[in-house]
Amino acid sequence: MPLRETEALVLRTYRLGEADKIVSLFTRRMGRLRAVASGASRPKSRYGSALEPMSYIRLWIFERENRDLLRINSAEIIESFFDMQKDYRQQVATQYVAEAAELFLPEREVNERAFRLILVVLRALKRTGEATRPLLYFNYWLLRLGGVLPDLESCGNCGRALGDEAGYYGEGSEQLLCANCRRAAPYQVRATTRGLERDFRGLSLDAWISAGPAAPECKELRRFLEEVVESHIGKKLVTRSLLAGDT
Amino acid sequence: MKDFAEPLARLIDELKRLPGIGQKSAQRIAFHLQRASREDAERLARALIEVKDKIRLCSVCNNLTELDPCGFCSDPTRAADVLCVVESPYNVVAIEKTREYHGLYHVLHGALSPLQGIGPEQLKLKSLLERLKSGKIREIIVATNPNVEGEATAIYLSKLIKPLGIKVTRIAMGIPVGSELEFADEITMLKALEGRREI
Numbered sequence: 176m177p178l179r180e181t182e183a184l185v186l187r188t189y190r191l192g193e194a195d196k197i198v199s200l201f202t203r204r205m206g207r208l209r210a211v212a213s214g215a216s217r218p219k220s221r222y223g224s225a226l227e228p229m230s231y232i233r234l235w236i237f238e239r240e241n242r243d244l245l246r247i248n249s250a251e252i253i254e255s256f257f258d259m260q261k262d263y264r265q266q267v268a269t270q271y272v273a274e275a276a277e278l279f280l281p282e283r284e285v286n287e288r289a290f291r292l293i294l295v296v297l298r299a300l301k302r303t304g305e306a307t308r309p310l311l312y313f314n315y316w317l318l319r320l321g322g323v324l325p326d327l328e329s330c331g332n333c334g335r336a337l338g339d340e341a342g343y344y345g346e347g348s349e350q351l352l353c354a355n356c357r358r359a360a361p362y363q364v365r366a367t368t369r370g371l372e373r374d375f376r377g378l379s380l381d382a383w384i385s386a387g388p389a390a391p392e393c394k395e396l397r398r399f400l401e402e403v404v405e406s407h408i409g410k411k412l413v414t415r416s417l418l419a420g421d422t
Numbered sequence: 423m424k425d426f427a428e429p430l431a432r433l434i435d436e437l438k439r440l441p442g443i444g445q446k447s448a449q450r451i452a453f454h455l456q457r458a459s460r461e462d463a464e465r466l467a468r469a470l471i472e473v474k475d476k477i478r479l480c481s482v483c484n485n486l487t488e489l490d491p492c493g494f495c496s497d498p499t500r501a502a503d504v505l506c507v508v509e510s511p512y513n514v515v516a517i518e519k520t521r522e523y524h525g526l527y528h529v530l531h532g533a534l535s536p537l538q539g540i541g542p543e544q545l546k547l548k549s550l551l552e553r554l555k556s557g558k559i560r561e562i563i564v565a566t567n568p569n570v571e572g573e574a575t576a577i578y579l580s581k582l583i584k585p586l587g588i589k590v591t592r593i594a595m596g597i598p599v600g601s602e603l604e605f606a607d608e609i610t611m612l613k614a615l616e617g618r619r620e621i
Contacts, residue, residue: 187537221605223607224610252609257570260574266534266536266571273537274536413538413539414536414539416539
């Protein structure tokens with residue numbers, strides 16, 4: 176039963192029994208996993224605030240053979256995102272990242288780039304208080320790192336280049352369709368909106384945000400990418416409906 | 423052949439649906455109930471039915487009660503100008519144990535938690551705002567849990583209530599009594615410093 180050390184992001188926690196918690200984690204060296212934290216709900220818990228959602232922590236964890244759930248021995252905070260989540264809009268944005276990451280990233284698959292992506296997005300949310308661009312950047316790179324980012328410049332059905340035309344999508348879409356193939360797809364992504372990809376593709380999130388205020392088209396592209404994330408997960412994200420109303 | 427006789431298996435299945443009860447605990451309780459006298463079993467069954475039949479939410483504070491309004495809301499000796507807002511009825515019990523608080527309560531039945539799909543509409547906020555309209559309340563004590571969800575709820579409430587000219591306070595957070603400073607993490611220590619008071 177070896178004790179392993181790794182850095183991790185706390186995605187969410189579930190109550191277990193009277194005072195224990197099951198913690199869903201995205202770790203740097205072991206990928207996404209779940210572990211039990213005994214007594215984590217007690218006032219004198221040894222974990223303190225380290226297991227609050229989206230804490231960036233250093234973790235010591237026991238792995239047991241033939242057991243899905245690991246056991247957390249101890250945890251210490253490297254960086255906390257506790258205070259920024261006091262704001263409800265920030266909380267919704269942060270927990271969208273947690274929910275999408277938990278459902279999108281495969282279990283026990285190490286993904287250093289996704290780990291750094293989440294950290295960068297959390298820091299931008301904390302620093303700027305803006306949700307649209309950090310979440311657009313998150314969705315874009317999450318899909319790209321997962322190898323499922325749709326081609327934004329051509330129709331996913333007939334392959335025709337969209338050029339200056341709008342692309343269309345509906346619920347459950349994984350790609351954009353041209354006007355001829357759209358059938359009942361009700362939402363559009365305009366050519367100017369798709370052009371945003373060129374603005375941020377080669378930039379760090381910080382550099383993109385520093386370059387000026389968010390373009391109004393950012394939300395349009397973000398919503399399409401959220402739809403693609405949902406269709407790949409095969410499930411509606413609970414936080415997405417709250418996000419739509421607030422950010 | 424089945425492991426248990428049908429009625430016993432059904433009881434085990436029902437017990438397993440309770441929070442914190444797994445297969446082994448459910449079996450232990452089921453066998454205990456089977457061995458217990460008929461009177462004991464009937465008393466338990468009656469208690470369960472009574473809870474379902476008689477317990478409801480207080481129409482004023484949303485606490486669990488047999489009589490409406492509840493004992494707290496109808497007690498004339500309690501301070502009617504202070505209101506303590508909590509997440510769940512359990513929290514009322516924890517605060518009452520101190521015997522130091524003599525005001526009224528309001529139970530939200532949850533805290534803002536986007537991951538669980540709980541937004542402001544799912545909380546008992548409308549009835550809270552209705553109570554505040556009476557103009558009798560001078561102070562609101564927000565006693566939601568000291569975690570991300572509880573803090574977000576507290577800040578949301580404060581933004582909602584402060585414009586009405588009512589004082590909003592938050593219960594202190596920090597080092598638990600009986601523990602030692604060296605084991606406190608930075609967030610807990612920071613909260614303790616922020617909430618320091620003159621002695």
